[in-house]
Amino acid sequence: MRWRLWRRAGASSLPFRLGAALCGGALVLALVGPALLGGDPSAQDLYHVLQPPSWRHPCGTDAFGRDILVRLVYGLRLTLMEIAVSLTVAAGIGVPIGLFAGFAPRWVDGAVMTISDVLFAFPGLVLALLVVSLLGPGLFHALLAIAAFSVPVYIRLGRTLAAGMRHLLWVEALTVLGAGRTRVLLRHVLPNAATPLLVQATLSGGTVVLAAASLSFLGLGAQPPLPEWGTMMSDGRNALGAAFWPCLFPGLSIAVTVIGLNCLGDGLRERFGAPGEDRRAGSGGEV
């Protein structure tokens, strides 16, 4: 990805800039935030439970007297980790399968696409619940579950990209020069797929954050001491009526993060075209 392309993309629209700013801000905050605030996300202070927002605790304290702002900042790290892990797993499994399916004989391609259709037929969270029920609750298992329902998206993306390039002159020339199928796909087709992959990953990022928080909220993802945003809301739920801030701020963090990712994704899609779609063919507006 060239910097020049980024600059041109940045010039495109307000939502894109907003998204880039929010995502960039989130990255910086996750990196330096914990050092800057200096608190301990699990330090309990039972003399100051459920304190409303104040100068000392800008987001208040939870039922164990833990500072919610500090926990949110550590939770941001967890959230970014969740995106990275589940999308790496999903793309790592889906894209190679899709790429090879795009170059494979028709019947292999058909078989792979049927499997992807089968996975696609599951409502996302239902498949995730099935996987969690098989593996047992826990953050890592929840991330694998989220990856499971994201895989077919990447299979389709990889396949569309490979099938679109299969008959390009330079790809055929490579084959004539004696490059094997694996080499062509991984060394030549995959780098050209970087941009659509990035767009798709940004667009899926929001889904991952929401799904991970949902599973954690249901008690099937991250487990209580962890400052995961969904877990924090699940804890805060018991204090509703007495204190709303343990629920308000984690949900607000999720909303801001997901809005940032969606804006950035929409902006990138506007600039580079929908992933897996040939821009020259002219797409019929956004979906």
Place this chain on the structure above:
Amino acid sequence: MMGFLRRAAALPLIMLGVSVAVFVAIHALPGDPARLLAGQQAPEAVVAALRHRLGLDLPLPAQYGRFLLHALHGDFGLSLRNGVPVATLVLGRLPYSLALGGLAYMLALLVGIPGGIVAAARAGSWADHLLTGLTLIGASLAGFWVALLGMEVFAVRLHWLPLMGAGGWRHYVMPACVLALLPAALILRMTRAGLVTVLRQDYIRTARAKGLSPRRVMLRHALPNALAPIIAVSALNIGSLISGAVVTETVFDWPGVARLLVDSVRYRDYPVIQGITLLSVLGVLLATLAADAAIALLDPRQRRMS
């Protein structure tokens, strides 16, 4: 029409694939369902008898065949938690889920389609930006967060609505609104995008040039042609509606199927998980098929060509 028929023919195949996948995944687990069902203290002879009765001593393909045969007769086995047939459990919960989901879906259509029309009619105006911005926010909120805030405000503080559970119409208000949020946002965006594309076409300019009112151009000329993608995305929304129901029903303690699924996952009640998973996939596939049929009926081009 051919495309529709091909998809209709593919549905049982995909459903079969889904059932194999779910069955194999669940049966690949370590542990003995017969032992679970009989209890830890049950004598080995009882467990063996139960294993034989449930067909768990058969090879896996034979077990699958048996499962499929029973499933086609509406028998999805017994819940490991309380020994009640899965079908009975699910059917008891289904009306609650259908009522809530149906209401939420109507709400989403009632907000999404008019909203999309307004946004498309005034594309680029402040109303358009406002609506598009709202859909972006609506699609980015965690449903359970909105639910919790709603409970705090409308139930705990104002006492306008009940906190949770099912009952009179008041019990439907908050869960339906929370569940409708994401589909409404998606339908609005889709309606707007579809209409904007159609409104650029020549025949719309002709319709305007011959002096038709903007309202008539929009409702009689543009909207019918933009309907197909709206219906398509509506059907795809059934999946996200079910996903949303998982969280919404749990937060509001709604006695629906999705709530049963979450509880069953907590107890690892595999027959129930299996039954509900298959049911939800079937729901999604049927909705997609119905959308295909509707599109084929609405769009004359689809009727003739493949």
